[in-house]
Amino acid sequence: MGNSAINAGGLRERKRAATRATITAVARSLTAERGLSGYTVEEVCERAGISRRTFFNYFPTKEDAILGHIDDDFPEEVVARFMAGGAGSPAGEISASLLDDLVRLSLDLSERMSASEEETRQLIGVIKKEPQLMLRIIGATEEREADFARLLAAREGVAADHPVVRMAVVLLGNVARKTSADYFSEGNTRPYKDMLLENISAARTLFSLPFTMSSSDTSQSNPSEGAQ
Template sequence: MNDSAEIEGGLRERKRAATRATITGVARRLTAERGLNGYTVEEVCELADISRRTFFNYFPTKEDAILGHVDDEIPQDVIAGFIAGGASSPSGEISPTLFQDLIGLSLKLSENMAASEEETRQLIGVIKKEPQLMLRIIGATEEREAQFARDVARREGVSPDHPVVQMAVALLGTIARKSSMAYFSDGNTRAYSELLMENISAASQLFSQNFENPAPLEGHL
């Protein structure tokens, strides 16, 4: 692919991502204000300045529009840079910079927090208005975490079910959720990146301690 084709493809994808984000933002705002059944797809299209056909090209239902698209959670260029960071390590071995690069990735993603803060607050409003959507949101989160596991595994040249990969995804996901809860709590004045690094540092301190495997209980193998 030549440079002009790559540039054109990149511009096209950014335009698609912008359209998806607009649709999601409108759907979340209307749901938070009126509830899921309080508006129509046509109203979303009018406010997003798109056709009904365009809406369904991006999302099959209003619920899917509210959840957003998995590709918009982590920009592909950011993931590509993260994966490239493991290139110098032999495939199949956990690279010595994985944890540090995961921290760097988390900080890069936190830079988008200010830009997406209103959307996140809208999603919180959606959950309060339509709590039954929580199961769909949990399912979408699990899908995103599964994709992240595949990305980490690809970087390291191991299987997505490798225990280090699974722990990395679980740990970073937990830290991100804890940081987000603190960031969006009433009265918070601290930056998301500050809360994120505080929690990462706490986890690092805990896991850097020496430990011994406890002796098995009698009667247990």
């Protein structure tokens, strides 16, 4: 395949990504303004400058448009930089730079939020009032965490159910969500980066404390059980 064909394919994908991101931005903006039931797909299309058919080529419902596409959450260049960080470690061994690279990835992604901060604050308020949207977000979060686990496992050369991979996804995901909730809370003036690094530092302090329990300890019977 020639370079022109490769470039054309890349250009088409960039255009698709731009259209997809525009649809999501418009859907989120309208949801923030009016609530989920306060606008139609046609209004999304009008603001985005697309046809109704184009909308449904990208998203099956308004809810899906609001959630966006995982490729928009994980831009190619950001993912490539993260994946390259594990190149120096032998396959099957967790790289020493993994935690640093995960934090850098979180910061890179936070800087690329498609919605403005004000739109995001409004959207958070809408989500609290829209139970059906919250359920969809929970489901989408689980899917994206599974996708991220596969990405992380591929970088480290281990299985997706490797304990370190599973805990990295769960722990870092919850730290990021907690940081975002605090960052977008009313009255906050602190930068996201400072808050994330503070929370990561607190987690590291917790997990650096002495831990003496072993698996054999958990297999021992509870003394109170023998007295019954």
